Amino acid sequence: MENLLKIPLAFSLLFSTVFVTSTSDLARIDNQDQDGIEITGKVKEIIEAKCMGCHKPDARNEKARKKLQWIKVPDMNKEEQEHLVAELFEVLEDGKMPPKRTVERRPQMKLTDDETKTLLAWVEKEEKRLKGQ
Numbered sequence: 001m002e003n004l005l006k007i008p009l010a011f012s013l014l015f016s017t018v019f020v021t022s023t024s025d026l027a028r029i030d031n032q033d034q035d036g037i038e039i040t041g042k043v044k045e046i047i048e049a050k051c052m053g054c055h056k057p058d059a060r061n062e063k064a065r066k067k068l069q070w071i072k073v074p075d076m077n078k079e080e081q082e083h084l085v086a087e088l089f090e091v092l093e094d095g096k097m098p099p100k101r102t103v104e105r106r107p108q109m110k111l112t113d114d115e116t117k118t119l120l121a122w123v124e125k126e127e128k129r130l131k132g133q
Contacts (some may be wrong), residue, residue, distance in 0.1 A: 036074045037081055043122045044114050050098060053109070082130055088123045092116055 039047060047070055056062035056071065070113070076084065091097040092111075102109045113132070 013056050032051065034063075035078070037076065037084070046111070046119060050109055050111060050115070054098070054102070081126070085123055085127045085130065088119070089127075092123065094119050096114050106129065 052070055053059065054061045055068045057069055059065040073081075073084065077113065095116075098109045098111070
């Protein structure tokens with residue numbers, strides 16, 4: 001009889017694990033400690049809409065997938081965070097992301113001026129946090 005009770009419990013644990021791990025790619029970014037890069041609100045919306053398609057674990061674009069996976073950002077150490085912030089400044093200021101080829105195929109992926117300003121302000125805030133300012 002005890003073994004019969006263990007089967008539903010095991011199934012329940014397995015189901016809950018699968019369900020919890022299959023939630024939104026950026027869902028866990030909201031639950032960060034103070035030492036990690038914070039991605040919330042409008043910034044999170046922009047990243048989900050314009051960046052996640054290429055920069056996630058199951059993205060088709062291998063180069064983009066290897067360059068950055070947004071879901072790994074919360075786990076970055078301080079050195080990795082500093083590198084990411086510097087890289088983000090460069091690609092945003094130079095208009096390198098999303099790449100021109102992507103925008104040609106999918107114009108809706110182009111960052112608007114307001115989106116770029118929002119992301120730059122966020123990156124600047126993160127840079128100051130990393131420098132202890």
